[in-house]
Amino acid sequence: MFDRLSDSFNGMFRKLSGKGQISEANVREAMEEVRTALLEADVHYDVVQSFCETVLEDAIGREVTKSLKPGQEMIGIVNERLVELLGGETQNPGIMAVSPGPTVIMMCGLQGSGKTTTCGKLAALLKKQGRKVTLVAADLQRPAAVDQLETVTQTVNQAVPKGAEAKFYGEHDKAKAYGEAVNVAVQVCKRGIDQARKDGADVAILDTAGRLHVNEELMGELRMVEKSTTPHHIFFVVDAMTGQDAVASAKAFNEKLKIDGVILTKLDSDARGGAALSVKEITGAPIRYIGVGEKIDAIETFHAERMAGRILGMGDVVSLVEKAQEEVTEEEAQKLQAKLARGEMDMNDFLKQLKTLRRMGPMKQLLGMLPGVGSAIKDLPIDEGQFDRVEAMINSMTAEERQSPKIIGPPRRRRIASGSGSEQQAVGGLVKQFDAINKISKQMAGMGAAGGMDAMRGLGAGGGMPDLGGMLRSKGSTKQVKRGVKKRKKKR
Amino acid sequence: MAMLKGVFGKLKRGLEKTRRGFVDGLRSMVTGRKLDDALIDDLEARLIQSDVGVQATRRLIERIRADYKAGKLKKGEDVLDHLKTELKAMWPEADRALAKATDGPTVILVTGVNGAGKTTSIAKLCATLRADGKSVLLGACDTFRAGAVRQLEIWADRLGVEIVRGQSGGDPAAVAFDAVNAGISRGVDVVILDTAGRLPTQNGLMDQLGKIARVAGKRIEGAPHETLLVVDATTGQNAVRQAEAFGQAAGVTGIFLAKLDGTAKGGVVIAIREATDIPVKYVGFGETPDDVEPFDPESFIDAMFALD
Ligand SMILES: Nc1nc2c(ncn2[C@@H]2O[C@H](COP(=O)(O)OP(=O)(O)OP(=O)(O)O)[C@@H](O)[C@H]2O)c(=O)[nH]1
Ligand SMILES: Nc1nc2c(ncn2[C@@H]2O[C@H](COP(=O)(O)OP(=O)(O)OP(=O)(O)O)[C@@H](O)[C@H]2O)c(=O)[nH]1
Ligand SMILES: [Mg+2]
Ligand SMILES: [Mg+2]
Numbered sequence: 001m002f003d004r005l006s007d008s009f010n011g012m013f014r015k016l017s018g019k020g021q022i023s024e025a026n027v028r029e030a031m032e033e034v035r036t037a038l039l040e041a042d043v044h045y046d047v048v049q050s051f052c053e054t055v056l057e058d059a060i061g062r063e064v065t066k067s068l069k070p071g072q073e074m075i076g077i078v079n080e081r082l083v084e085l086l087g088g089e090t091q092n093p094g095i096m097a098v099s100p101g102p103t104v105i106m107m108c109g110l111q112g113s114g115k116t117t118t119c120g121k122l123a124a125l126l127k128k129q130g131r132k133v134t135l136v137a138a139d140l141q142r143p144a145a146v147d148q149l150e151t152v153t154q155t156v157n158q159a160v161p162k163g164a165e166a167k168f169y170g171e172h173d174k175a176k177a178y179g180e181a182v183n184v185a186v187q188v189c190k191r192g193i194d195q196a197r198k199d200g201a202d203v204a205i206l207d208t209a210g211r212l213h214v215n216e217e218l219m220g221e222l223r224m225v226e227k228s229t230t231p232h233h234i235f236f237v238v239d240a241m242t243g244q245d246a247v248a249s250a251k252a253f254n255e256k257l258k259i260d261g262v263i264l265t266k267l268d269s270d271a272r273g274g275a276a277l278s279v280k281e282i283t284g285a286p287i288r289y290i291g292v293g294e295k296i297d298a299i300e301t302f303h304a305e306r307m308a309g310r311i312l313g314m315g316d317v318v319s320l321v322e323k324a325q326e327e328v329t330e331e332e333a334q335k336l337q338a339k340l341a342r343g344e345m346d347m348n349d350f351l352k353q354l355k356t357l358r359r360m361g362p363m364k365q366l367l368g369m370l371p372g373v374g375s376a377i378k379d380l381p382i383d384e385g386q387f388d389r390v391e392a393m394i395n396s397m398t399a400e401e402r403q404s405p406k407i408i409g410p411p412r413r414r415r416i417a418s419g420s421g422s423e424q425q426a427v428g429g430l431v432k433q434f435d436a437i438n439k440i441s442k443q444m445a446g447m448g449a450a451g452g453m454d455a456m457r458g459l460g461a462g463g464g465m466p467d468l469g470g471m472l473r474s475k476g477s478t479k480q481v482k483r484g485v486k487k488r489k490k491k492r
Numbered sequence: 493m494a495m496l497k498g499v500f501g502k503l504k505r506g507l508e509k510t511r512r513g514f515v516d517g518l519r520s521m522v523t524g525r526k527l528d529d530a531l532i533d534d535l536e537a538r539l540i541q542s543d544v545g546v547q548a549t550r551r552l553i554e555r556i557r558a559d560y561k562a563g564k565l566k567k568g569e570d571v572l573d574h575l576k577t578e579l580k581a582m583w584p585e586a587d588r589a590l591a592k593a594t595d596g597p598t599v600i601l602v603t604g605v606n607g608a609g610k611t612t613s614i615a616k617l618c619a620t621l622r623a624d625g626k627s628v629l630l631g632a633c634d635t636f637r638a639g640a641v642r643q644l645e646i647w648a649d650r651l652g653v654e655i656v657r658g659q660s661g662g663d664p665a666a667v668a669f670d671a672v673n674a675g676i677s678r679g680v681d682v683v684i685l686d687t688a689g690r691l692p693t694q695n696g697l698m699d700q701l702g703k704i705a706r707v708a709g710k711r712i713e714g715a716p717h718e719t720l721l722v723v724d725a726t727t728g729q730n731a732v733r734q735a736e737a738f739g740q741a742a743g744v745t746g747i748f749l750a751k752l753d754g755t756a757k758g759g760v761v762i763a764i765r766e767a768t769d770i771p772v773k774y775v776g777f778g779e780t781p782d783d784v785e786p787f788d789p790e791s792f793i794d795a796m797f798a799l800d
Contacts, residue, residue, distance in 0.1 A: 036546055042728030045541045110726065111751065111779070112607025116638075141779070143646035148639025155638065177650070178779040212754045239607065243543040243728025245756035266606060269691045271730035294606065294637070294689075 027059050027074070034078055041311045043274035044247040047281045055081050079308055085277060086304035087286045095126060095203060096232055102134065102196045102204040104229055108222055108257060109237035110249055111210030114265035114291055116145065118237055119207045120152035121291065121299035127160045131202040136192030137170035138225065139209035140181040146170040149207050152296075159296045169195050182217055185209070186224045193229055206231065213252030223256055235261045235288065238279055246275035247282050254283040264302065265291035267310075274311050343442030347402035350434060351394045358387060392420035393427055405431050522568030527560055531568060535575075542759030545729050548766040552578060582765045583789035588773050591717040591745065597629070597675040598682045599708045599715035602748075603701060603738050604722035606689030609750030609776060611640070613722050614684050615647040617748075617774070619781035622651060626681040631671025632657040633664040633704060634688035644686050651781065654678065664688065664700065665707045672711045683708075685716070692737030701742040720773065722748045723764070726756040735764045746773035749787065753777035 031052050038048045058077050064070045083089070096103055105122065107115040116139070123133045135153050139145035153168040169192040174184050189206050196204040208225065211218035226234065236259040238246060253259060262283065264276050267290045280287060287302040336353070339345050394402065396419030401408055408416070408431050410424075417424040521538070525531055532553060539549040556574060559565045565574055592598050600617065604610045611634070618628050630648050632655060634640035641657050648655035656674045658667035668685050675683035687704065690697035708715040721744040723731050738744050752758050752775050761772050772787040 039540055039546050040729060042543075042730075045537055110754070112609060112724065114607060120638075142643070143650075144639040144642035147642045148637075151638035214755060239724075239726075241605065241724075241727050241730040243726060243731075243756065243760060244541045245543070245726045245754065248755045249726075266691070268693060269605065269730060270693050270733060271728070275728065 024060055027064060027070075028056065030074055031056050031059075037312060038274060038277075041272035041274035041313070042243045042246075042278075043311065044244050044278040044281075047247070047278050051081065051085065051277075079312065082277070082308035082311065083304045086280055086307050087302075088304055090286065090304075092288055092301045095122070095131075097131075097202065098232060100197070102193065102201045103233070104193060104204050104206065104231040105233045105235060106206045106208065106226060106229065106231035106257075107235050107237055107263075108208050108253060108259075109210060110212065110239070111142075113210065113237045113239045114263075115139075115210065115237045116148050116152060116207050117294065118235075118263055118265060118289075118291055118299070119149065119205045120156050120296050122205060122289075123153070123156045123166050123203075124160050124296045125299060126203055127156060127163045127166055130163045132164035132166075132200060134167040134169055134192065134196035134199060134201040134204045136189055136196070136204055136206045137168070138185040138189050138192070138206045140171075140175045140184050140188065141178050141209045143175075145207075145209065146172050146175050155296050167196070167199055167201065179217075183221050183224065185221055186228055189225050189229050213249045213256075219252070219256050226257055233261060234259050235263050236279070236283065236285065237263045237265060238275060240264050240267045240273040240275060240290075241269055241271040242275040244278075246278045250279040250282045254285070259283050259285045261285055261288040263287070263289045263291065268292045268298070272311055272313060273307065276307055277311060340438075341442065343438040345438055347394050347397060347405055347434065350437075351391065351402075354387065354391065389420070389422055389426065390430060393417075393422055393430055396420040405434055522572055525568035527565050527568055527571055531571070532557055532560065535571065539759065542757035543728055543731075543763065544759035545732065545763030545766070548763050551766070579762065580789055582762065583771065586771060588746075588771055588786060588788070590773065593712060593714060593717050596712050597672070597680050598717045599672060599675070599712060600682060600684045601687065601701075601705055601708065601716035601719045601742065602684060602722060603687050603719060603742055603744070604689060605691055605724075605734055608689065608722045608724045608727075609748075610689065610722045611643050611647070611686055612779060613720075613748045613750050613774070613776050613784075614644070614686050615651060615781045616776055616784035617684060618647070618651050618653055620784060621682055622653070627679075628653045628682045628684060629671060629675045629678065629680045630655040631668055631683060631685040633667045633671070633685050635660055635662045635664050635667060636688040640686075640688065647781075654680070665703045668704045669707045669711065672708050672715065676711065692733055698737065698741040701738070705742055719743055719745050720748045721746070721770070722750050723760065725749055725752045725758040725760065726754055727760055729760070729763060731760040732763050732767045735768045735770055739768055739770055744770050746771055747787075748772075748774045748776060750776040753783070 034055065035048055035052050038051065039045065043051070055078055058081065059074055062073070062077065064073050064077070095105065107119055109115050119135055123135055126133050133156075135149055135156075137146040137149040139149075150168050150170055153166050156166045171188055171191075174181060174188060176184075185208065192206070193204050206225065206229065208222060209218070211222065213219065234257050236250065236253050236257075238250070242249075250259075250262075262276075262279055262285050264273065264279075264287055267273060276287060279285075287304075287307075290300050290302050292298045292300055336345065336349055339349060393416055396416045397405075397408075401412060401416070408427070413424050413427045413431075416422075416427045420427075521534055522531065535556065536549055536553045539552060540546065544552070552575065555578060556565065556571060559574065560571075565571055590598070590600065602610050602614050602617075614630065618630070621628050628651075630644055630653060632641045632644045634644070635658055641660065645655055645657070654674070656667065656671040658664075658670065664687065671683055671685060685704065685708070687701065688697070690701070692698065705716050705719065719742050721735060721738045723734065727734070735744065735747065747761070747764065747770055749758055749761055749772055758775075764770065764772075772789075775785055775787050777783045777785075
């Protein structure tokens, strides 16, 4: 989407710039693209409208029309505003410490949004910091909700053996069928906090039942829990896949409870997560954490930059770079960078990059983080075995061949093919693609890429990226990938 | 199977919110107004706000605009009827009953993303089938999530049906195999398999779904006879992706649209319909086993557009 955006922006403005002045109407036209992108990402209609108006004013005010690169400047403004709306790059203050304890955290949200799971994740996070946590089961309505939290507490203790044991407080016998235990949660929470205090816990987390914002009775119960426990933090847990309704529910919860933080779950999905923007806009409460999986440690601090990129479909370049930094040393990266700039990467470097990349996670996940590639490959069955075969081919090359793959003619090709158990054609393809990488990266270095591409270059593996897409070519409907990749090349 | 009690039945109650939001909005928006571009724009906004999706909305709106330009639509009210007809036409007459095995138990595989409402929807299906005099056996194939087996067990208990479960952390396909076997030996009418929530991004887990289905098919010809995808009505455009991905991984035969009792409009079904040909079979609107109705496009749309 980001690619589509920037491509269409650039295209639009290029076409126009030949004809002289770029008009305000042209800028408006470009904004239509932004609008579509945001709506497709599930940002609420009204939020999109006001966002686009602000950006438009901004663009006109900054005289984008006179800019040399109006397309790029527009994207910049869109991104900037989006980050700002999402709360900017503020520090997550974490969970406050109070004395005497415990700090009370209350979780709330719609059914199935991820409250109970997130209780466990937060507890694990706090336990790691050396804090003593009690989890209170305040959902007496969903079948086995109390058992679920009890098991989650065990998982916390198993996953984080260090530090004080996390405790569970629950009253199994109070759990009833739907609608039969309303308000019982209030007392359970009070007793749970009392118990936590006696145990000398630093933090008590209340896992409330999921409920609809339009259910007066249950919202009333939540209000009573809040009144009688006066939580230090009230976290609203939202599913990242939520659509337009996010505004309605967030508004109602916030009116009843004054939410002081939002936790966005299930960001490991391929949803673009526009609900984040809607909820932030409606509640004004900062997004504190994100859930990125079902496991107990799948929780991260929220980053507005990354979220903006995701909503615009830019891919999560930042996360990719972070992952890469864990794997590649600065020195290594710079060395390779220099080689790439000269178009002199050899097969050894390439193999190393490939191996590093594969250590970072499944290829599909990695490629998905790249701008423009994410949506293109979503339907592709990515054959990880394909990468095994590439490795096998390189392993069958002589040192000389690896250093200068150009010398690989038909006889060598035959030998490498039989050595690695692959087709001669495949070997030829690899050599050709490899050559292309070097050419592209040399060009790229010459041109000086902008924005996200800088980050990718920092990766060291940057030059290898486009061709990883190319490697997928052998399987299924790879046209999409090719298209995605080609587009990106063009952009540079 | 409990028959649909017409437009004024439970479905209508379940859709009260939907109707209130969507139709009241629409109705008050269009009544007494001359149809013009501004009104059409308002309509477009409404559709988007109902999660119908940009693409489907554009298609619907373009038709309206064309008919308006051609002079076929003049009053604001006309446009409601037009939309209604248009939407109804998206789900042509078809048999939406659950599939049945020709021989032996019918196997229903229930799938969906995390927290969509699978387990609760199974309780609903179970209640419906029981009311119809069918015997049901549940297979607890969610061996992963904390409390998942216990949750299904409680439902089985409350509804008076048998349940087959495996080890926590065990192989879900093995549980499916056991459940189907138990279903055969006990001679039950229907076996329903609950699965762990999973996301289209999780290749391994998506493949596992195929494996569960194949295992069932090994024991009973044509099983699973029905593979339902539970979609949370509050979901935005990702639901389309879900329908595609689960369709590919497990051959989804029907959608169970859950949580229609909120303020979400459920318009996502329209977006799904644009992208796939998977029919919607049931709607769920609450947390008790009674909060379910078979999906019927006529009454669904009628209820959406009905006046109070
Ligand atoms: N993939 C993924 N799954 C998640 C995440 N957070 C929660 N889940 C899953 O979502 C489902 C619902 O999570 P719960 O924690 O039970 O949700 P809840 O809000 O407590 O649900 P109720 O109590 O019924 O309202 C479970 O299958 C969780 O494993 C996440 O960040 N990623
Ligand atoms: N309001 C409402 N809540 C529902 C409906 N269906 C399910 N729920 C609630 O949604 C939450 C999650 O439902 P589950 O049935 O556990 O969802 P699931 O898909 O099995 O979840 P996982 O197994 O964790 O992936 C529970 O709190 C249910 O009570 C519905 O139609 N309306
Ligand atoms: Mg819960
Ligand atoms: Mg379940």
